[in-house]
Amino acid sequence: MAHAIEADGLVKNYPGDVRALDGLSITLGQGEILGLLGPNGAGKSTTVKILTTLVRPDAGTAAVAGHDVLRRPDRVRRVIGVVSQRSGADPEATGRENLVLQARLYGTGGAQARRRADELLERFGLGEAASRKVKTYSGGTRRRLDVALGLVHRPRVLFLDEPTTGLDPEARASMWAEIAALAGDEALAILLTTHYLDEADRLARRLAIVDRGGVVAEGTPDALKGELRGDAVHLEWGETPEEAPVRAALGRLPGLRDVVLDGPRLSARADDGAAAVPAVLAALDQAGVPAAAVTVARPSLDDVYLRYAGRRFAQADTAGTADAAAEPAATGGAR
């Protein structure tokens, strides 16, 4: 069977000399969840727009469920469901009315459309909310309806764009469970775009880390983290320290490597982080640049990102959203 998604060498330029995609390639198998992870501006939305036939690539090829996005956009649209960040639901209509209307838009007859709406209302625990206007829904309920709307026509590939942005922790957890079940029970292939590191870690069987229009690393979350041998050591100062004495002090310590200084924060790797810390702190004290805080953690996806993209995730997030910045560096994906 054809891959759910096969994209090869996608290039997209926008006016103003913006190269949104610079040869991006991804594949997604049936029933798999691929997490497209990257900061604002990395090229995730452009990739999704090409795969959902909204934008034409300047170069490269892409097929969804075996249908070429340029030659057979009509067929592609039949087999995909898209849940974008902006809700497509009519706030003045009820959940049931929204679902029935969506089914009718796909050409389903009245009785069958109502049956499908009922199935989805039950599937997503929306029974109680079915007869209420969408404008009265909580964020989590609305998101569940959005996903249900994306599934009305039984797509084979679902595009989920930042599915839990703005949800409280409980609603987030329940959305994660729904998404995992969709891929598991219904063999739906899901392309999840997110810039929550923990979401990607939790949900995606495979991750493609996107930076500056291309995939810089790909693999299971564990494999990606496993490539980073040893522990991550993170240091922080009250204000940005002078770089030369910090580097000189740490350069003398054996076993400390991949030192990246980024403003008042520093990350390094050590085979045994806990054992390295006393020497690290002593060396910095002696050099007159004492650190204010130190943490040792198993590598997180943030560390993976740092290694492949050469900068911290939050720093790379050009818009500097609170969401990404709030991601704890040392513990984000640590296990």
Ligand SMILES: Nc1ncnc2c1ncn2[C@@H]1O[C@H](COP(=O)(O)OP(=O)(O)OP(=O)(O)O)[C@@H](O)[C@H]1O
């Ligand atoms: N219509 C457009 N015209 C000009 N530039 C664009 C257009 N759409 C996107 N870009 C630029 O292309 C680059 C990639 O944008 P894209 O939206 O694909 O990134 P993203 O990873 O989805 O980011 P976000 O998480 O903010 O959605 C960015 O530099 C963006 O400013």
